[in-house]
Amino acid sequence: MADLTQRLFGTQWQSPVLLASGTCGYGEEYAELIPLDEIGGIVTKAVSLEPRSGNPPHRVSETPGGMINAIGLQNVGLAAFIREKLPWLRDNLVRARVLINVVGHTEDEFEAVVAGLDGEDGFLGFEINVSCPNVKDGTLFGTDPAGLAGLVATLRRATARPLVVKLTPNVPDIGLYARICEENGADGLSTINTFPGMLIDVGKRRPVIGNVSGGVSGPAILPMGVYLTWRARQSSSLPILGIGGIRSSDDALQYILAGASLVQIGTALFVDPEVAVAVHRGVEAYCTESETPLRELVGGVQIPDRD
Amino acid sequence: MADLTQRLFGTQWQSPVLLASGTCGYGEEYAELIPLDEIGGIVTKAVSLEPRSGNPPHRVSETPGGMINAIGLQNVGLAAFIREKLPWLRDNLVRARVLINVVGHTEDEFEAVVAGLDGEDGFLGFEINVSCPNVKDGTLFGTDPAGLAGLVATLRRATARPLVVKLTPNVPDIGLYARICEENGADGLSTINTFPGMLIDVGKRRPVIGNVSGGVSGPAILPMGVYLTWRARQSSSLPILGIGGIRSSDDALQYILAGASLVQIGTALFVDPEVAVAVHRGVEAYCTESETPLRELVGGVQIPDRD
Amino acid sequence: MNAPIRDWAEVREIRRAADETWWVELDSPAIAGRARPGQFVMVGLGVEQVAAPFLPRPFSVGLAGPDRTVGLLLREFGAGTRRLARLRDGDRVLLLGPLGQAFSVSSDRPVVCIAGGVGLAPFLFLAAEQRKLGRQVRLLYGERTADRVFSSELIEELTGVAPIIYTEDGSAGHQGLVLAGIRPEEEPALLACGPTPMLQAVARLAIEHGLPLQVSVEEHMGCGIGTCQGCVVRSASGEWIKSCTEGPVFDARELSWPT
Amino acid sequence: MNAPIRDWAEVREIRRAADETWWVELDSPAIAGRARPGQFVMVGLGVEQVAAPFLPRPFSVGLAGPDRTVGLLLREFGAGTRRLARLRDGDRVLLLGPLGQAFSVSSDRPVVCIAGGVGLAPFLFLAAEQRKLGRQVRLLYGERTADRVFSSELIEELTGVAPIIYTEDGSAGHQGLVLAGIRPEEEPALLACGPTPMLQAVARLAIEHGLPLQVSVEEHMGCGIGTCQGCVVRSASGEWIKSCTEGPVFDARELSWPT
Ligand SMILES: Cc1cc2nc3c(=O)[nH]c(=O)nc-3n(C[C@H](O)[C@H](O)[C@H](O)COP(=O)(O)OP(=O)(O)OC[C@H]3O[C@@H](n4cnc5c(N)ncnc54)[C@H](O)[C@@H]3O)c2cc1C
Ligand SMILES: Cc1cc2nc3c(=O)[nH]c(=O)nc-3n(C[C@H](O)[C@H](O)[C@H](O)COP(=O)(O)OP(=O)(O)OC[C@H]3O[C@@H](n4cnc5c(N)ncnc54)[C@H](O)[C@@H]3O)c2cc1C
Ligand SMILES: Cc1cc2nc3c(=O)[nH]c(=O)nc-3n(C[C@H](O)[C@H](O)[C@H](O)COP(=O)(O)O)c2cc1C
Numbered sequence A, B: 001m002a003d004l005t006q007r008l009f010g011t012q013w014q015s016p017v018l019l020a021s022g023t024c025g026y027g028e029e030y031a032e033l034i035p036l037d038e039i040g041g042i043v044t045k046a047v048s049l050e051p052r053s054g055n056p057p058h059r060v061s062e063t064p065g066g067m068i069n070a071i072g073l074q075n076v077g078l079a080a081f082i083r084e085k086l087p088w089l090r091d092n093l094v095r096a097r098v099l100i101n102v103v104g105h106t107e108d109e110f111e112a113v114v115a116g117l118d119g120e121d122g123f124l125g126f127e128i129n130v131s132c133p134n135v136k137d138g139t140l141f142g143t144d145p146a147g148l149a150g151l152v153a154t155l156r157r158a159t160a161r162p163l164v165v166k167l168t169p170n171v172p173d174i175g176l177y178a179r180i181c182e183e184n185g186a187d188g189l190s191t192i193n194t195f196p197g198m199l200i201d202v203g204k205r206r207p208v209i210g211n212v213s214g215g216v217s218g219p220a221i222l223p224m225g226v227y228l229t230w231r232a233r234q235s236s237s238l239p240i241l242g243i244g245g246i247r248s249s250d251d252a253l254q255y256i257l258a259g260a261s262l263v264q265i266g267t268a269l270f271v272d273p274e275v276a277v278a279v280h281r282g283v284e285a286y287c288t289e290s291e292t293p294l295r296e297l298v299g300g301v302q303i304p305d306r307d
Numbered sequence C, D: 001m002n003a004p005i006r007d008w009a010e011v012r013e014i015r016r017a018a019d020e021t022w023w024v025e026l027d028s029p030a031i032a033g034r035a036r037p038g039q040f041v042m043v044g045l046g047v048e049q050v051a052a053p054f055l056p057r058p059f060s061v062g063l064a065g066p067d068r069t070v071g072l073l074l075r076e077f078g079a080g081t082r083r084l085a086r087l088r089d090g091d092r093v094l095l096l097g098p099l100g101q102a103f104s105v106s107s108d109r110p111v112v113c114i115a116g117g118v119g120l121a122p123f124l125f126l127a128a129e130q131r132k133l134g135r136q137v138r139l140l141y142g143e144r145t146a147d148r149v150f151s152s153e154l155i156e157e158l159t160g161v162a163p164i165i166y167t168e169d170g171s172a173g174h175q176g177l178v179l180a181g182i183r184p185e186e187e188p189a190l191l192a193c194g195p196t197p198m199l200q201a202v203a204r205l206a207i208e209h210g211l212p213l214q215v216s217v218e219e220h221m222g223c224g225i226g227t228c229q230g231c232v233v234r235s236a237s238g239e240w241i242k243s244c245t246e247g248p249v250f251d252a253r254e255l256s257w258p259t
């Protein structure tokens, strides 16, 4: 039997497959479609200090091989999240792990969310979203080395829980940002968030997306995500959660071989919720056939000698 | 009748459609498949000072909704280009315009290529490639503001011909680089080159691409290219050549409405060489139906007021 | 609320119903057995491919019943629907449904359905059900031109109700907008489904005359089940609310209408 | 050199030939009329869609003649060929061809064709032509197992040549690698097409015995016509040369072989 378990972030993971932030709400809606407690876990929709109302429609549209979204981080805010969403996660996800995706306009706001959640039950740790292209300042921390260093250091002081930083692909060298996270006390990295994109309705001569631009996700970005995961892995020894365009176990294994310990599935859930389980099973079959425990595959891509 | 003509870079353009660098060789191979002299023109494969042998195979592969390539700028080098390739362009492209894509490891090398070509016949100007992700140092100038400023200023001194700089998408704010090009004397911008990507053969646990990573192009990157064209347009008044994922007149019009005066078609040529003419015809039909000359469409996307 | 069902359903039949418009019958007893008029299904082709429709597309359930197929009225609009229109008998599509809120019809007053274009779909289902219960349904159905009109024989065959047809150019049925068919003074409850400008006009009219109105709205969707927040419309109080779970059918008073 | 032809060709027939292997006949008189054995065509589905095969895929011309169809031997390998295998009679594919260099066969000595897997394709065409000219062809054809073997009746029907079949497990024909069928001492000229390890083995053998050998190589391709430099193989002098225009058929001495 294949061994898919890993010890990461101070806990046991039964599966490498998580659902990505913003594509699975706070878990509940998928509860009857996906056996959530049998996969690795979920990353919640972003939680901000105050509720956010989000962007005007259209908020989503298909793009070639993917989709674009500009939700604008619409969410109920910290207080309502604790009151209305966290209890369900606590009661229903026991073997699966929960990361809470956190956003803020300022360092203080990030800190307030992390500190406000730290004492609660029902989740493992945080995924810090410094990489949302769909709100003003969304990638501010993610593209500014000094800002990122300061933010991570501050949040490190605010919590002893696992702190994963979700990086933006939108930089010349993701390795720099990976190192900054590591040096300032982060426990892990998520690579990657969406790419800024725009669609224009040429009939109306207007942007399709209400917010004008949005973030591109889905299969279209798979090779970029695999590359950036591999780059991040070259530059840091933090465990990585690989994200971007995954819709099959082959895709997931590319991330794993590139250096991801865990993977997240986003857009593909909209196409078929069963993809989460299918990816888990496919990775399991691969480990069985190659008689290799999952953890030994992580980063296992063989790079040929260059001449 | 639709008016597709524009005056740009000191010359008349009969069509906004060009073939993108690296996807049409030096024109000759497409001569019998595409009526080259009836479209806007072509951008040659990169020319470097010395011949380059390029990367080991595999050099290309399909990705979801696109492709990845790592040719490694294999080319015959400046001298052989002038001897063997330029004469054909001079003799065969009369109404269509030719831009020569130029690469170099150092500022001196870029300068030597531009200076070496400047006195020759058969082309209009240069597209400076500071954005190739497939060779070491390929994006060095494209991601370093000071390096880019110096390079553009140097090349400006080396030639009076149109100087177009081809930008990399791989930066937090393309507007910064657009402004640097403008301030240092460039005449135009090409947005965008490919995104770094990687594919892994999970059976062999090896990168598919001989060079390990490569550049992702094709429909998958369309929304990113439209966005970056729009951003560049916000930050600079230089004419823009929009590139990335174009395979229909609708795609081309998105770039044009976002701010591109001209567009380039790359990957789609491999799928169907006739796409170049089809895009031209489709843009023509759009101009006819909307009774608008092409030049008035450029940058014509209406951005809704935000509240 | 019942959980939506995920089902690979076979195309039992796809036939041309009008210009660029198709009637599609899908074998999905489980979804058919649960769907209510006004609900929708997400129709996709699975994760194995990335061509449009990569994301599944929402479609109103156009007809359904226990042990029956799910009927869809499909109009070619962009690349995704064009591809779906090319399906052939025996092909399979991935369904998720039934989703969203249905129309609510009370037994004490007859309904008037106002359909614009493929906004007809939910009313086929609704009319058929109401007729089976022996109730009266008035079905106003507007299209731009005759070649777009879903055959009125087929509508009668499917529902037992003869539609009152309007075309903008008068090439079929009455000439004019479907709006012209509404008799504000004597209508009981209005149900409307169609393009947003039509819904706005009907809403204005309903408000003016104090008529109860339910509308089915159309917004781009990601998930269809309430997780992505992609499908929002503006509520009367100015909030963005999800049309996939709180709609697509809303009491017109719940929404904000431009004045 | 003649310019390649771009042609939307109809699938006249697609039939299963072996496990995951299909024989496809495409209506393309113009390409069929020009193709020579060893040349290939790029087979795509046009720019309207982005699912694999988004880029066209190279296939050896498996049979052709004036006024005839282009025959392809298609094996499912990845997503692109799986989708092509799902084509049905009447569907259309976009062809570009004929492309590349053909085998060169001199009239004075009979040829021996060494085919591994779907490397059989060009030799169907070649054998048929040679037979028509009344010449002898020895066709060695290897597969892993019997269920992969393209029916030897069909080969005979298409070419007039009875193949000598090898399977690794002996489940059809002779047991062993196709290499075993080569009689170095008595063979005249060798032609080989198949997986790279097979080609390497044949090349070693040919070098050892001083036999003339032409090989058809397989490399990933972008354009198929020499513009993208995507399809390179290493020449004997260590250069990267394009297999789409200078190949896919090379004299084995032009290439560099690992030792
Ligand atoms: C609740 C609901 C019920 C519907 N019922 C029907 C029906 O019964 N029959 C029918 O023919 N059509 C129906 N539609 C509309 C149908 O979903 C769209 O025509 C379809 O999504 C357009 O896809 P496309 O790829 O052809 O268009 P494209 O414009 O190429 O699609 C691009 C993107 O925009 C989205 N999009 C574009 N137009 C619409 C739209 N009107 N609604 C939702 N998303 C859109 C697509 O989903 C896709 O993500 C319904 C829509 C909704 C929301
Ligand atoms: C000159 C030539 C002639 C060929 N003739 C035949 C034939 O007659 N019958 C047949 O069944 N196959 C033939 N092939 C191989 C065929 O092109 C591949 O099987 C096909 O490209 C694989 O596509 P895929 O999408 O199924 O595989 P995937 O692995 O999903 O493809 C991913 C990418 O890799 C490329 N690729 C993968 N394997 C190959 C390969 N072996 N050759 C070229 N590109 C590859 C694809 O083109 C694509 O870009 C030939 C290849 C060449 C170069
Ligand atoms: C509709 C939608 C909403 C998203 N919301 C968030 C979010 O709130 N926080 C975040 O960090 N990422 C968010 N993302 C990004 C995803 O978590 C993920 O990084 C990205 O979509 C790439 O993965 P995919 O290609 O599998 O979708 C969102 C993505 C989508 C499509």
Ligand SMILES: Cc1cc2nc3c(=O)[nH]c(=O)nc-3n(C[C@H](O)[C@H](O)[C@H](O)COP(=O)(O)O)c2cc1C
Pocket: B020, B021, B022, B023, B045, B046, B069, B071, B073, B101, B129, B132, B166, B192, B193, B194, B216, B217, B218, B219, B221, B243, B244, B245, B246, B264, B265, B266, B267, B268, D222, D228, D230
């Ligand atoms: C095979 C290939 C080779 C390329 N070579 C070059 C090059 O030499 N110089 C350059 O500036 N861009 C090169 N590019 C990038 C293209 O010019 C273009 O910017 C990119 O492919 C995006 O456009 P597309 O999506 O239409 O292909 C190359 C692209 C491909 C696919």
Ligand code: FES
Pocket: C220, C221, C222, C223, C224, C225, C226, C227, C228, C229, C230, C231, C232, C242, C243, C244, C245
């Ligand atoms: S479509 Fe995702 S929340 Fe409605």
Ligand code: FES
Pocket: D220, D221, D222, D223, D224, D225, D226, D227, D228, D229, D230, D231, D232, D242, D243, D244, D245
């Ligand atoms: S495939 Fe493009 S040069 Fe050979």
